[in-house]
Amino acid sequence: MKKKIILVAAAAIALSVLAACGKAGEEKPAGGNNHAGHGESSGQENAEKPAGQLENLQASFAFPAGAAKANEETELTIQVTDKDGKPVNKYEVNHEKLLHLIIVNHDLSFFNHIHPEFKGDGTFTVNTSFPAGGEYKVFADFIPTGGAKITLSEWVKVEGKEAKHSAIAADAKLVKEVDGKEIELAMSAIKPKEDVTLTFNIRDAKTKKGIDNLQPYLGAVGHVVILSEDANQYLHVHPIDEKATGPDAKFATSFPQSGTFKIWGQFQHNGEVFTVPFVVDVK
Numbered sequence: 001m002k003k004k005i006i007l008v009a010a011a012a013i014a015l016s017v018l019a020a021c022g023k024a025g026e027e028k029p030a031g032g033n034n035h036a037g038h039g040e041s042s043g044q045e046n047a048e049k050p051a052g053q054l055e056n057l058q059a060s061f062a063f064p065a066g067a068a069k070a071n072e073e074t075e076l077t078i079q080v081t082d083k084d085g086k087p088v089n090k091y092e093v094n095h096e097k098l099l100h101l102i103i104v105n106h107d108l109s110f111f112n113h114i115h116p117e118f119k120g121d122g123t124f125t126v127n128t129s130f131p132a133g134g135e136y137k138v139f140a141d142f143i144p145t146g147g148a149k150i151t152l153s154e155w156v157k158v159e160g161k162e163a164k165h166s167a168i169a170a171d172a173k174l175v176k177e178v179d180g181k182e183i184e185l186a187m188s189a190i191k192p193k194e195d196v197t198l199t200f201n202i203r204d205a206k207t208k209k210g211i212d213n214l215q216p217y218l219g220a221v222g223h224v225v226i227l228s229e230d231a232n233q234y235l236h237v238h239p240i241d242e243k244a245t246g247p248d249a250k251f252a253t254s255f256p257q258s259g260t261f262k263i264w265g266q267f268q269h270n271g272e273v274f275t276v277p278f279v280v281d282v283k
């Protein structure tokens with residue numbers, strides 16, 4: 001039997017209108033105020049609002065083949081509709097893609113960043129798989145043409161044996177080794193609602209020599225996604241200097257509240273993308 005699971009993200013709850021990406025650097029966390037439309041770089045909080053039709057957008061996340069099962073490739077669709085339920089068909093290219101999809105599991109031990117393809121009728125589609133059963137939160141990050149940058153999210157259920165839930169805890173040391181690289185994260189501040197610069201220093205794990213030939217990934221030196229422990233607060237942060245090539249990659253952001261946050265930095269070197277996670281306490 002084919003069962004269609006449709007989960008509608010309630011716009012009022014899940015919708016987060018993020019700052020326009022007219023300038024590189026910080027974007028606002030989910031739950032922020034409405035901000036100027038794409039292309040505005042004045043940084044004014046009260047600049048023009050998106051056109052009426054593009055307020056209260058909704059996203060429906062669905063597995064058209066039925067329930068998703070752990071470790072099986074399955075199609076995931078995202079349909080974006082306006083406040084009247086009409087499909088939204090025009091999007092701005094943002095960091096080389098029309099839509100960025102971030103998927104995490106319940107304890108944030110799993111992270112995936114993929115790019116569904118637009119198929120018309122407001123619908124994006126991508127084939128993906130999940131490493132275990134359980135709940136996953138899916139974030140669709142995009143800019144409707146004429147509207148503001150927005151992230152719509154929903155929890156989706158995946159059938160299968162659930163992995164052991166491990167509590168998320170702040171890292172004692174902000175140094176990680178991933179794919180032969182040693183990455184150290186320095187933070188200029190670690191208090192809520194303060195401007196903070198995240199500096200990733202990327203070096204060869206063996207020689208400890210700084211890597212200065214990072215390649216652009218999605219048009220920038222790197223991408224950073226930050227989630228609160230409960231996955232309610234989502235921040236997608238772009239570099240201060242998109243054209244940097246390492247060993248340092250700097251990002252400006254602000255944590256919306258105190259608590260434990262997980263930070264994923266994504267970079268590209270020698271044609272390979274690597275993802276480095278950190279967990280920090282903001283207090």
Ligand SMILES: [Cu+2]
Pocket residue numbers: 097099100101113114115218
């Ligand atoms: Cu992306």
